[in-house]
Amino acid sequence: MIGTLLGVLSAVLKWVFTPLPLAVLACTMATIYYLMTKDYRFWKARGVPGPTPTFPYGNEFGPPLVDFIGFEEWIYNTQGGKKFCGYIEMARPVLYVGDLDLIRAITIKDFESFTDRRDLAISEDFMEMLQVLNGKEWKDTRSVMSPTFSSSKLRAMHQLCLDNASNLNDYVKAEMKRTGGEIDIKDCFGRFTMDNIASCAFGVNCNSFKDPNTEFAKNAAVLFEAPTGFAAVRLTLLVLLGNIVQKILPDPLKSVNQFFARVVNRTINERQTGDRRKDFLQLLLDTKDKDGKRILTDSSIIAQSVLFFIVGYDTTAKLLTFAAYCLATNPEVQDGILSEIDEVLERHKGQLTYEALGEMHQLDRAISETLRLYPPAARIERLSSKEYTLPGTNVTIPKGTVVQMPIFTLHRDPDHYPDPMRFDPDRFLPEEKEKRHPCAYIPFGSGPRNCIAMRFALFEAKVALAAMLRETRLEPGPNTPKPPMPLDKRAFLLTPEGNKAFLRAVPRK
Numbered sequence: 001m002i003g004t005l006l007g008v009l010s011a012v013l014k015w016v017f018t019p020l021p022l023a024v025l026a027c028t029m030a031t032i033y034y035l036m037t038k039d040y041r042f043w044k045a046r047g048v049p050g051p052t053p054t055f056p057y058g059n060e061f062g063p064p065l066v067d068f069i070g071f072e073e074w075i076y077n078t079q080g081g082k083k084f085c086g087y088i089e090m091a092r093p094v095l096y097v098g099d100l101d102l103i104r105a106i107t108i109k110d111f112e113s114f115t116d117r118r119d120l121a122i123s124e125d126f127m128e129m130l131q132v133l134n135g136k137e138w139k140d141t142r143s144v145m146s147p148t149f150s151s152s153k154l155r156a157m158h159q160l161c162l163d164n165a166s167n168l169n170d171y172v173k174a175e176m177k178r179t180g181g182e183i184d185i186k187d188c189f190g191r192f193t194m195d196n197i198a199s200c201a202f203g204v205n206c207n208s209f210k211d212p213n214t215e216f217a218k219n220a221a222v223l224f225e226a227p228t229g230f231a232a233v234r235l236t237l238l239v240l241l242g243n244i245v246q247k248i249l250p251d252p253l254k255s256v257n258q259f260f261a262r263v264v265n266r267t268i269n270e271r272q273t274g275d276r277r278k279d280f281l282q283l284l285l286d287t288k289d290k291d292g293k294r295i296l297t298d299s300s301i302i303a304q305s306v307l308f309f310i311v312g313y314d315t316t317a318k319l320l321t322f323a324a325y326c327l328a329t330n331p332e333v334q335d336g337i338l339s340e341i342d343e344v345l346e347r348h349k350g351q352l353t354y355e356a357l358g359e360m361h362q363l364d365r366a367i368s369e370t371l372r373l374y375p376p377a378a379r380i381e382r383l384s385s386k387e388y389t390l391p392g393t394n395v396t397i398p399k400g401t402v403v404q405m406p407i408f409t410l411h412r413d414p415d416h417y418p419d420p421m422r423f424d425p426d427r428f429l430p431e432e433k434e435k436r437h438p439c440a441y442i443p444f445g446s447g448p449r450n451c452i453a454m455r456f457a458l459f460e461a462k463v464a465l466a467a468m469l470r471e472t473r474l475e476p477g478p479n480t481p482k483p484p485m486p487l488d489k490r491a492f493l494l495t496p497e498g499n500k501a502f503l504r505a506v507p508r509k
């Protein structure tokens with residue numbers, strides 16, 4: 001057997017080393033090399049500063065081989081990204097813009113030239129998601145979906161959030177009793193945001209405080225797993241070659257998407273028989289044109305519901321985790337917030353109403369400051385839909401250029417925030433906010449393509465924290481690190497090291 005295999009191998013090798021296959025191999029390698037490096041002079045030719053690319057990865061891994069946050073710091077602080085610079089992501093030229101006036105021009109003033117993001121949907125079932133849509137399709141879908149997130153609609157969802165926040169509060173107290181020491185607050189908030197987005201986006205009551213391993217939670221977990229093996233190779237090819245890869249390679253998320261499609265379809269059918277709830281799913285079902293026909297198709301509603309889940313679950317859990325950490329490690333700030341919560345609740349007869357939440361200004365400022373110091377998304381991205389000259393420069397970028405803008409490094413830049421590592425919610429007093437450039441604070445992105453659910457995210461975070469803090473005080477425990485919170489530098493969403501955050505939740509007198 002081995003003899004036969006060796007024979008075949010030696011015949012193949014003999015053939016490969018004959019002139020024709022060698023020539024084909026050499027031509028293929030030369031073509032790949034040409035395609036990978038043809039834009040290496042792209043930025044130099046336009047007089048744009050930036051790092052020198054290296055074959056085969058360009059500047060993808062920084063100077064080289066740094067992690068994601070390390071890359072952000074490197075490009076912003078040392079390669080000119082604080083103003084603007086150009087780098088090569090594998091083979092693709094990317095403009096990196098940290099200048100606040102340019103960010104405003106790109107995301108707001110000249111938005112018509114930057115309505116899109118790069119064409120990248122990791123699954124064919126994700127193609128209809130708002131995040132992925134471009135051009136007119138994006139504009140139409142966004143304008144149909146925007147009213148879903150208005151304050152009057154949020155008010156209607158208040159009770160759903162409140163029920164989930166009350167479960168969170170009970171769980172935190174029970175966990176504290178069980179462990180007797182400290183709890184992983186990231187895990188607690190993950191359960192809360194899972195339940196909250198499941199009930200608000202899918203109309204599903206998945207009570208992950210009781211059972212974190214429901215079918216819903218198990219399928220959801222797959223969406224957040226970092227791709228490995230085949231899924232990782234497929235993702236790399238997708239970034240390099242675009243959505244064509246979806247047609248060639250099977251989709252590892254197929255069965256998960258089918259699960260969520262079944263959940264949404266089942267709920268849609270139930271709703272058609274008259275069972276209405278005040279959640280996102282119902283609002284999407286209620287989008288009607290002037291003839292009273294539903295505007296969004298079933299497949300679009302499924303895609304948007306899954307999108308809300310993907311982008312809404314972990315981002316908000318992380319905001320809550322970092323906020324709890326900041327309060328535990330800044331007791332004087334927490335004291336002010338606890339007094340304010342008590343005062344406001346007294347005025348509102350102990351009820352955590354929508355109006356009561358609106359009066360908790362110190363809590364609001366602490367959430368804003370948390371999002372400054374620990375913004376869950378480290379950067380935003382646009383794609384030029386036309387040729388564009390950067391205002392005040394003679395740099396012109398062609399249609400189809402990826403433009404990235406920092407959030408993380410911008411928010412920690414001492415030129416925008418003196419003593420940037422200090423947690424100081426007073427930076428968000430109205431008079432302080434007024435002094436700053438509007439693009440110096442962009443945790444939810446900027447302009448018409450910003451986070452559609454900003455108000456919902458801030459609202460659910462406020463409900464969760466107020467429900468917890470009215471009964472509990474947060475304190476550092478033996479495993480709470482000293483500020484600043486150490487980060488997992490490889491994660492694309494800002495994550496505490498080890499994806500855990502331990503602290504103590506002590507009952508208030």
Ligand code: HEM
Nearest residue numbers: 131308312315316319377380444445446449450451453457
């Ligand atoms: C603290 C929580 C959150 C943060 C920090 C956050 C941040 C962001 C950021 C930075 C963007 C990109 C904006 C841009 O490119 O300018 C974005 C987009 C988006 N977010 Fe959020 N997000 C949060 C919560 C949520 C939630 C709860 C939902 C859904 C229920 C959601 C839905 C979306 C959608 C659909 C988009 C794409 C909008 C579009 O392309 O038109 N986000 N978010």
